[in-house]
Amino acid sequence: MPDETLNRYRQSIDNIDAALVFLLAERFKVTQAVGRHKAESGLPPADPGREEAQIARLRALAKSADLDPEFSEKFLRFIIDEVIRHHERMQGAGAA
Numbered sequence: 001m002p003d004e005t006l007n008r009y010r011q012s013i014d015n016i017d018a019a020l021v022f023l024l025a026e027r028f029k030v031t032q033a034v035g036r037h038k039a040e041s042g043l044p045p046a047d048p049g050r051e052e053a054q055i056a057r058l059r060a061l062a063k064s065a066d067l068d069p070e071f072s073e074k075f076l077r078f079i080i081d082e083v084i085r086h087h088e089r090m091q092g093a094g095a096a
């Protein structure tokens with residue numbers, strides 16, 4: 001039996017998931033450019049001071065949005081770690 005209520009919720013979830021994919025795609029486009037700039041300028045892939053500030057900011061935003069700050073930190077950490085791997089690959093490619 002079709003559950004219209006569940007279907008409506010799922011439609012909204014699908015829209016939100018699509019928005020997340022678009023947002024992540026844009027973020028990775030920018031970080032690819034940052035990675036190129038860092039490789040060309042001899043800057044290190046990771047900037048722990050910047051990460052600390054980003055995490056503190058996101059945790060505060062999460063709290064005000066009633067989202068678990070631990071989750072938001074883990075989520076950002078996961079993304080930044082992937083970005084750092086991309087930066088490292090780019091620097092390795094330039095050195096080869």
Ligand SMILES: O=C(O)C(=O)C[C@]1(C(=O)O)C=C[C@@H](O)C=C1
Pocket residue numbers: 031034035045046047048050051054079080083084
């Ligand atoms: O801002 C930078 O320097 C970046 O390379 C971007 C970014 C990020 O994904 O936000 C990634 C790695 C750095 O350690 C800090 C931040």
